[in-house]
Amino acid sequence: MPRIDPSTVRVATRGTSRAINRQIVLDLVRAHQPISRADLARAMNVARGAVTTLVNRLIDEDLLVEGATDSSTTQRGRKPTFLHVNASRRVVVAVDLRVSESYVLLADLMGRPVADVVAFETLREPRALARRIAKIIDALREAHAPGLGCEGVGVVVPGMVDRATSRVINAPTLGWKDRDIRTPIATATGLPVQIENSGRACALAQLWAVRKELPSRGDFVFVSVSDGLGVGVVVNGEVLRGRHNIAGEFGHVPLSIDGPICACGATGCWEAYVSNRATVARYLRRPVDHIAVDATTAPVSIAEVMAAAQAGDARAMAAVQTTARYLGLGLGSIVNALDPDRVYIGGELTLAWDVIADTVRSALSERVLTQAATRVELLVVPPQESPRLLGAAALVAAPAFSSTGVA
Amino acid sequence: MPRIDPSTVRVATRGTSRAINRQIVLDLVRAHQPISRADLARAMNVARGAVTTLVNRLIDEDLLVEGATDSSTTQRGRKPTFLHVNASRRVVVAVDLRVSESYVLLADLMGRPVADVVAFETLREPRALARRIAKIIDALREAHAPGLGCEGVGVVVPGMVDRATSRVINAPTLGWKDRDIRTPIATATGLPVQIENSGRACALAQLWAVRKELPSRGDFVFVSVSDGLGVGVVVNGEVLRGRHNIAGEFGHVPLSIDGPICACGATGCWEAYVSNRATVARYLRRPVDHIAVDATTAPVSIAEVMAAAQAGDARAMAAVQTTARYLGLGLGSIVNALDPDRVYIGGELTLAWDVIADTVRSALSERVLTQAATRVELLVVPPQESPRLLGAAALVAAPAFSSTGVA
DNA sequence: GTAATTTGTTACGTCGTTGAACAAATTGCC
């Protein structure tokens, strides 16, 4: 009897090479489409014959499609046949659950929208919420994707999600503790449903995004500043999940353990200093608990404060700069802890990024240990790009492109 | 011309399966030796014939050796032939550089000591230090490993190390900034030299350690509390390095940005609350800067404070409990940020672990977000196991068992 | 002493990449 658990060891079998290279082809086509078989062979440094076999099998599986031949190239010789991901064979649904208003997006398998975003009031009761979502999905599919299959529904929530059960463990801003929202949505829609924390989903979307410019190497972090503070960490090309799928909760790393009370119950969490609610409270010079959690139903919304700061209003500027400073200090903790290549920053705060960028970076420099690390790339993702919805779409679309268990 | 950099893509070639499985065999033998070919085949779920080929090739390469047949087993049938790592073909040297006293250990390729630890006074001048180390190494090799080759020298330092150049970027307790200590040691000894931060090296040693009991799955963190605070993070079976090889500096994540000044220049770093120096200062009721950096040349050493606390001395107990509480609060940040499976804790503080364990865990619970996460495993590594020296040894020994660039 | 059992080796089949040859398609040039 073996003392070693065979399930923990993954050996290479006869089919492993094929599986690895199949995945690489799929990823390359997705990231660089349109692309020809010959280009793939060059990029992968394998014989063209191998690429032919791989590609034709993927075409048989309906994952890739051939497009037109390249008419633009000026070099002589036979024109290459372009390959594309077959993104329109199915659709995916992205749902962004937020405190007062939530959003639904219908997208193709590349995560590209196929219809406008639909907003609806967030219902706290899971069954009613699920019915509402299902109705919207049905209408969207009938209008914009009649007859097309649906890969599934990706839902992002501002809170922690248990990986094993997909239950929402704790979403303080929504008031949910240990709720199952997956089953209601799955039964109401009849579709597979993935639930994930919004920060991690945003990180996944960035990881998975098609970026022609960058080879997108290196570790990175996504910091989403909104009602709460969502953080997703990508290490070695994978989203960090941790033992209980709650890795990345930098929002509850303290700036000062003697600081203000946070929604999580602890004191001085970073989130308590930089959430939209904190910024609006600063602007209104009121205690935080007098401000609505989502900082929109308050007399002033976070968007208005950012606009005012942008326009030069001194009071708004002071509030925003204070938040910016705390944001930078907390980013320092992330940089010290993880030393990432780059940090993406999302949320309404980015609407006035040009007036706060210097404050953020100088606060960051105060706490970071080396000169090199202070020069970490800070990349802004504006709300218009709806990073959370893209993350929700990626939750469902990304697995559709990954063979089971390879790399 | 391909738009994709081929160097970033690693495809599977004809030899990839073999390379992967070769590495798995080597790792399994190292971790579970002695082990037979048949056991390997069962553990890996591959045919015995494949294992025969792999093992015999490794024996030809002198990496594995056959041992005796197992005479203990009671089952009937042919007795298995044991396989061992050929650990004695070469030796490795481990060096632990600390503030006042440093240590050298001669070990075999499994990281097992082959001679007693040699202590020497730390010299700050790199050349003199290198000469001193070289002399000790020569004596050790002549006495305990005559005629044997040496794989290299692993050096751990309490500070940040640049990966590309192996320069010590910043070791505040040693007073080193941007120093090259690798070249002097390499030229003085004529051996390959690896420099690494002590926290990361400790994590590597734990990752690489032979643990019959555990399959050692999951992510973990090593926290080494001494003059400073060294932290190493292991994610997905790899030590987290980050862009500049300075990932894991949780010691400089703040507990309170309004707290005491830290050696790094910032305020309220976790390290400033829990270093040995801070504990001794608390015991003596003196300002921290009146205490020697290494907390040994002071009127009272950290070991004495721990012993006094263990013995029931109220003043020592109070100081140690305060440190324990801060330790737990900081561990909370690590657990929130990374959600690891387990946390190893090293340093003199562990000498009184039984009296501080409850304090540490309850402080941890104050900040951690879920019940499940509060139950993270805390594993103590006592100073007698010299984790830093094992880490230094692993720096050189571990690469000797990894094929170039696989997994 | 023979049957049963386990280990380690060997031979053959299958899968997948390598490399080269070949057909197809297109441009440049006379």
Add this chain to the structure above:
DNA sequence: GGCAATTTGTTCAACGACGTAACAAATTAC
């Protein structure tokens, strides 16, 4: 218009490596 050059995509034999199964070796049970 026609031929050479060039690039793309396919096909096929060769090689490497795992899977299966049969076999020899070694040991215990009965």
